[in-house]
Amino acid sequence: MADLSVEICGIRFRNPVWTASGCYGYGREFAPLYPLSDLGAICVKGTSVEPWLGNKGTRVVETPGGMLNAIGLQNPGVEHFLNVDWPWLREQGATVIVNIVGRTVDEYVEVARRLEGSGVAAVELNISCPNVKEGGLAFGTSVSGAAGVTAAVRKATSLPLMVKLSPNVTNIVEMARAVEDAGADAVTVINTLLGMAIDIRRRKPVLGNMFGGLSGPAVKPVALRMVWQVAGAVKIPVVGIGGIMTGEDAVEFLMAGARAVQVGTACFVDPWAPIKIVDGIRAFMEEQGVGRVDGLVGAARPAVGAEGNLPPIGTSTGKAEGLSYAPGQAGEAGQAGRVPPAAQAVKPKPTVTNETGEALRQFLKDSDRA
Amino acid sequence: MVAHEGRADVFKLVVKAPEIARRAVAGQFVQVRCAPAGSSSVDPLLRRPFSICEIRPSDGVLSMIYRVVGRGTRALSTLGPGAALDLMGPLGHSFPDPAAGQGPLVLVGGGLGIPPMVAAAEWAVAAGRTTLGMVGARTASYLAGADELMATGVPVTIVTDDGSVGARALVTTPLGHRLEAGLVGEVWACGPEPMLAAVKAACATYGVPCFVSVERHMACGFGACIGCTVPKAGQAGFYKACQDGPVFPAEEVELGG
Numbered sequence: 001m002a003d004l005s006v007e008i009c010g011i012r013f014r015n016p017v018w019t020a021s022g023c024y025g026y027g028r029e030f031a032p033l034y035p036l037s038d039l040g041a042i043c044v045k046g047t048s049v050e051p052w053l054g055n056k057g058t059r060v061v062e063t064p065g066g067m068l069n070a071i072g073l074q075n076p077g078v079e080h081f082l083n084v085d086w087p088w089l090r091e092q093g094a095t096v097i098v099n100i101v102g103r104t105v106d107e108y109v110e111v112a113r114r115l116e117g118s119g120v121a122a123v124e125l126n127i128s129c130p131n132v133k134e135g136g137l138a139f140g141t142s143v144s145g146a147a148g149v150t151a152a153v154r155k156a157t158s159l160p161l162m163v164k165l166s167p168n169v170t171n172i173v174e175m176a177r178a179v180e181d182a183g184a185d186a187v188t189v190i191n192t193l194l195g196m197a198i199d200i201r202r203r204k205p206v207l208g209n210m211f212g213g214l215s216g217p218a219v220k221p222v223a224l225r226m227v228w229q230v231a232g233a234v235k236i237p238v239v240g241i242g243g244i245m246t247g248e249d250a251v252e253f254l255m256a257g258a259r260a261v262q263v264g265t266a267c268f269v270d271p272w273a274p275i276k277i278v279d280g281i282r283a284f285m286e287e288q289g290v291g292r293v294d295g296l297v298g299a300a301r302p303a304v305g306a307e308g309n310l311p312p313i314g315t316s317t318g319k320a321e322g323l324s325y326a327p328g329q330a331g332e333a334g335q336a337g338r339v340p341p342a343a344q345a346v347k348p349k350p351t352v353t354n355e356t357g358e359a360l361r362q363f364l365k366d367s368d369r370a
Numbered sequence: 371m372v373a374h375e376g377r378a379d380v381f382k383l384v385v386k387a388p389e390i391a392r393r394a395v396a397g398q399f400v401q402v403r404c405a406p407a408g409s410s411s412v413d414p415l416l417r418r419p420f421s422i423c424e425i426r427p428s429d430g431v432l433s434m435i436y437r438v439v440g441r442g443t444r445a446l447s448t449l450g451p452g453a454a455l456d457l458m459g460p461l462g463h464s465f466p467d468p469a470a471g472q473g474p475l476v477l478v479g480g481g482l483g484i485p486p487m488v489a490a491a492e493w494a495v496a497a498g499r500t501t502l503g504m505v506g507a508r509t510a511s512y513l514a515g516a517d518e519l520m521a522t523g524v525p526v527t528i529v530t531d532d533g534s535v536g537a538r539a540l541v542t543t544p545l546g547h548r549l550e551a552g553l554v555g556e557v558w559a560c561g562p563e564p565m566l567a568a569v570k571a572a573c574a575t576y577g578v579p580c581f582v583s584v585e586r587h588m589a590c591g592f593g594a595c596i597g598c599t600v601p602k603a604g605q606a607g608f609y610k611a612c613q614d615g616p617v618f619p620a621e622e623v624e625l626g627g
Contacts, residue, residue, distance in 0.1 A: 067415060
């Protein structure tokens with residue numbers, strides 16, 4: 001039986017397939033379809049101190065092999081998350097990573113501070129959203145901005161700290177190294193690429209925000225290249241994201257050096273996509289006789305020492321004492337190692353608390369082939 | 371797919387989808403992949419939202435009418451009647467229960483807003499509600515769904531911008547006359563947003579309840595992406611067209627146009 005569990009930032013995740021921030025809401029639309037605990041983790045919608053309303057006008061448009069979005073980080077704020085969404089997600093047995101957004105360094109710090117002690121698995125700094133005027137990308141495109149916000153949040157939280165990097169930079173390796181030096185425990189590579197579309201009949205940009213973030217299969221080769229570069233340049237784990245639609249796509253990212261992957265746009269096309277991707281990775285491992293998913297990480301890279309400084313596969317960079325994970329000591333079932341409470345996923349009873357979710361479950365259960 | 375026929379750039383898609391046909395209610399929509407079922411093609415990528423035109427639970431069949439406006443609908447339009455399609459639905463909120471409303475119900479459809487009025491008319495007729503249709507389009511070829519609407523047995527007034535069928539007028543003209551005459555109990559409308567805004571304003575003038583079905587670009591269609599927003603009327607913030615709509619009480623949304 002293939003062991004898909006992975007250990008990142010001292011936390012053991014059930015599998016390396018996480019849902020990407022902004023593409024899975026807070027999980028409510030998907031919970032009626034399958035247990036959220038079947039996912040490696042859920043990176044929830046970018047969460048700010050106060051509620052954000054998001055952008056006006058057209059927010060999404062399809063482009064060849066992908067889509068542009070200019071949502072503008074609409075979210076109900078961290079208090080709502082803590083009072084409403086997090087208790088519910090916890091009941092589902094979900095492992096949750098909170099994506100943090102802010103207009104100022106202080107706002108990032110404040111969100112992280114309020115999440116302290118909540119039991120969420122980790123925080124992921126969104127310093128790369130192209131859709132907000134202040135904050136977001138402003139922090140993600142300069143080395144000093146990225147390092148500054150990372151260092152400030154690092155001081156404010158004991159939670160594992162991930163930083164989601166922007167591809168909209170000249171040198172992503174430099175950015176990755178800067179946030180690593182500033183205290184990041186992991187990096188997510190990549191956020192969306194800045195793009196646009198024009199409605200030629202109306203003679204104006206399609207998106208209300210003019211520019212938006214490009215995601216989907218169209219960005220996959222770029223994302224994969226950046227994961228490869230960053231994984232070769234930093235010691236902290238890299239989580240790969242960008243256009244992953246299938247298990248094979250995910251394996252490419254793992255082989256490039258990612259320890260886990262995030263699935264975003266695919267969730268819009270097929271709400272079961274993350275589960276199918278887990279199954280696809282497992283099938284590939286069985287076909288290839290790979291017992292542990294760690295065995296795929298960096299598999300396409302030259303031997304260590306021959307190129308870059310990709311950390312030895314399976315080594316821990318977890319900082320929390322006692323949570324370190326020693327490869328080879330895990331039992332055959334792969335469940336050895338200490339598991340922090342957040343990741344002790346208890347199989348939830350599939351409860352339906354959401355009307356639309358219930359409707360969706362019914363509709364999708366036998367989604368018709370016409 | 372049972373049948374798929376088009377005139378110029380307007381196509382009618384008839385599919386066998388028993389589960390959706392059994393559950394669907396007028397005003398709801400389906401998300402259609404514009405590629406044969408099982409295809410691993412990623413372009414076009416997203417599903418396309420289509421309102422449901424006819425619902426036949428006993429045959430397990432439903433129909434949709436769409437216009438070729440981009441790459442997705444163009445790809446879909448090339449698929450033959452034998453192809454298997456991947457549909458997700460029914461999604462969103464329907465029109466309100468016609469049995470619950472008061473007075474004559476007027477169904478207003480503009481262009482591709484006409485097809486959902488067919489299912490609406492069938493529902494209203496089945497509920498015993500006095501119902502009539504008022505439809506309009508730029509020109510005759512964009513009146514798709516008007517034949518199906520007339521087939522439901524409700525009286526239908528047709529207008530076109532160019533006078534190619536019916537009077538040369540906007541659909542709000544005959545609606546205005548009826549409202550003024552006090553012959554309208556409730557209005558359901560679907561069509562271009564300037565039309566919806568005008569219908570909303572006319573109904574508000576006469577204090578007649580109005581429900582509008584809005585159209586938006588969508589990514590997921592089930593609430594996850596927050597891409598298909600509709601501004602709330604009188605307060606900050608947005609509804610999601612897919613989850614909170616696509617049918618809204620007109621007074622709750624701010625309509626462009």
